[in-house]
Each structure stands twice: as C-alpha cells, then as structure tokens.
Amino acid sequence: MDVVSDAIAAVRIGQPSSNRVRGSGSWCTRLAPYDGAGFHVVLKGGCWLLPDGGAPVSLRTGDAVLLPHGTGHVLADSPADPATVRHAVPFEPWLAERWPHEPPAAHDEVEMLCGKYRLDRSRAHPLMTELPKVVHLPHRVGSHPELRAAIDLLGRELDARRPGSCIAVPSLLDLFFVYMIRSWMAEGAAGVWPAVLSDPVTTAALRALHSDPAAAWTIDRLAAEAGVSRPTLTRRFTGLVGRPPMTYLTWWRLTLAATLLRDTDEPLAAIARRVGYGTPYALSHAFKREFGATPGRYRAETAQRSED
Structure with missing residues (x-):
C-alpha cells in the first residue's frame, strides 16, 4: 500500500x-x-x-x-x-x-x-x-x-x-x-504532505513502512531501504513528517489496528500479528496508551456509532 x-x-x-x-x-x-x-x-x-x-x-x-x-x-x-x-x-x-x-x-x-x-x-x-x-x-x-x-x-x-x-x-x-x-x-x-511525498528518501521510507508495517523494522534497516545513512534518514524524515521514523511507525501500527478493529471481526491476536505486535497484551497496552481506550471498548464504540 x-x-x-x-x-x-x-x-x-x-x-x-x-x-x-x-x-x-x-x-x-x-x-x-x-x-x-x-x-x-x-x-x-x-x-x-x-x-x-x-x-x-x-x-x-x-x-x-x-x-x-x-x-x-x-x-x-x-x-x-x-x-x-x-x-x-x-x-x-x-x-x-x-x-x-x-x-x-x-x-x-x-x-x-x-x-x-x-x-x-x-x-x-x-x-x-x-x-x-x-x-x-x-x-x-x-x-x-x-x-x-x-x-x-x-x-x-x-x-x-x-x-x-x-x-x-x-x-x-x-x-x-x-x-x-x-x-x-x-x-x-x-x-x-505534498512536500513529504516529493522527497525521495522520505517517500522510500514511508513506502517500506506502509508496505509491511508488521516487519521488525529498525532505524538501520529502514535507512538501508531508503538508501541513506541513519542520521540522514532521521533528519529528513523528522524534518518533513514532524516525528521520527520509529515514532511514526508506532502511530501508524496503532492507527491500522484501529481500522481493523472498526472494519473487521478479526480477533485481537490476529490484528496484533498484522500490525507488528507479538502478543494481544502488548497491542492492548500500546493501544490504550495512544487512544485512551482498550481495543475491545474501541471496537464496541465504533460499532455503536456505525449503527447510529
């Protein structure tokens, strides 16, 4: 994607x-x-x-x-x-x-x-x-x-x-x-974002993260994917996107988890694997810290809003 x-x-x-x-x-x-x-x-x-x-x-x-x-x-x-x-x-x-x-x-x-x-x-x-x-x-x-x-x-x-x-x-x-x-x-x-997507280094890193968010990404691996050094990637990505690459990855994984909770009936364990978390507990802990609600509560609330 x-x-x-x-x-x-x-x-x-x-x-x-x-x-x-x-x-x-x-x-x-x-x-x-x-x-x-x-x-x-x-x-x-x-x-x-x-x-x-x-x-x-x-x-x-x-x-x-x-x-x-x-x-x-x-x-x-x-x-x-x-x-x-x-x-x-x-x-x-x-x-x-x-x-x-x-x-x-x-x-x-x-x-x-x-x-x-x-x-x-x-x-x-x-x-x-x-x-x-x-x-x-x-x-x-x-x-x-x-x-x-x-x-x-x-x-x-x-x-x-x-x-x-x-x-x-x-x-x-x-x-x-x-x-x-x-x-x-x-x-x-x-x-x-037009500026972000016109920068080849940042675009390469974003494409890699969005193509496989569950991969075991590190800043070194992502820099290699973008074809630049780690400091160069961090500087250009952070300067354009507004957050460091690994911070963006965490946010995107949790956003993707929220989308899956809203749009599918997949169990939490399957969603955790798809977004790069080793256990449902790890995903639940990170999800609540980011969004202020457990995955189960979020799924129930979004289902209720959809019915309304």
Whole structure:
C-alpha cells in the first residue's frame, strides 16, 4: 500500500453516495456540515459555492470541487447576499423537488454531480487533515485524464440505471476521491504532505513502512531501504513528517489496528500479528496508551456509532 491509499482507507467507512441534479432560474440550496467529505462536479452551466466562513467560489463547466472536511456550504445561481443565504432551501427537499422530475431545458440551466463520503475522522492520517477546506480544480480538470474519465463514467452510470450500477457507482466515486487528492497534489499544492511525498528518501521510507508495517523494522534497516545513512534518514524524515521514523511507525501500527478493529471481526491476536505486535497484551497496552481506550471498548464504540 502507498501512503495516499492507506490514508484514505483509514478514514473511509460505508458507501459513498451521489446524485445528478439540475437547477435553472434563481435558486439557492444549503448543504449542512457533514461528518465526511462532499464533492460537486459541474457538467453543464455554472453556479456558485459559498462555504461557511470562506470566500465564494465560482464553478463552471468542467470544474470539480471537494470539501474534504464536510464544511457546510451553499450552492446558488449567483454569489447570493447574506439574507438570501440564510433562507437557502435545505438540499434534500430542494433535490426532491427537482429529481427525478426534469425541469424544462433552459439557457441558464446548471447540471451537476453532487455526492458525499462517510469518513471516520477520529484516526485521520495527517495527509487528510491538512487538506484545505475546499479543493477546487477549475477547468484544469481536463489536464488530469484519469479524473476526467472518472467524471465521464460517473455521469453515464447515474444517467441511466444499468445492470451492476450499484457496484459501479460506489467504485467510481472511490476513484474520484483518489483522483481529486492526487490532482490537488499534482497542482503544486502547498502543505507538508505534498512536500513529504516529493522527497525521495522520505517517500522510500514511508513506502517500506506502509508496505509491511508488521516487519521488525529498525532505524538501520529502514535507512538501508531508503538508501541513506541513519542520521540522514532521521533528519529528513523528522524534518518533513514532524516525528521520527520509529515514532511514526508506532502511530501508524496503532492507527491500522484501529481500522481493523472498526472494519473487521478479526480477533485481537490476529490484528496484533498484522500490525507488528507479538502478543494481544502488548497491542492492548500500546493501544490504550495512544487512544485512551482498550481495543475491545474501541471496537464496541465504533460499532455503536456505525449503527447510529
């Protein structure tokens, strides 16, 4: 596994959802803050996104926007004034009025893909937490062929109920999420983790740790894997990631254990082996020290939240 894949897998839960929506004339709808991530892709026309506490964003045909922290926002036909925003129609009733009943074609019609992902932020990788409030790829989406292909395929799958669409749509949404993050990083995004993943030494060490977190890693072995001396690895890794390599490894092992506790029914002994702990007791002790709860309690609490 690579770091981006692992960072997404650690927080993603359940199935993503999406809708193809249309609006014309004067309209304004609000999407409440969400414990996950939202996205919009403009297929036709244009509109405005007004994030809570942020500047308005103009969206045009071909634009893709990701709200990775579930920020509440308004979508409108124009950069609406505060009074209009306060009276924006909640998204679900607004959507029910417009779909599946298609409004007559209009010259000012906008057509979008709108959706969201469920995320567990309690164990988020720092790569995910440092994403900006709004990731906007204006028009330049055409310069990212994988993202463009995912958007085109999504539009076709949502346009008509085809055999297998219940599997195809969530899978395409997962691809879209990955491609949005990848495209954001490729655009020269500012931040710690784009810099981390552009450094060959740190990237080699991270790839080794994420590929086999249960291995008997030492700083010497990891330095050899990265092809540098131990002091060089420690200096570059710590300077970029913000924690020494072995400290990062411990944190990632426990984060991975939390993910397995949440997503599987594997016994604690099996999870301990998968994340590099010799006994369930050793994992339990480290887990409680890091997260303030025993593995059993954590599993029960996450199962309860999922049911709620």
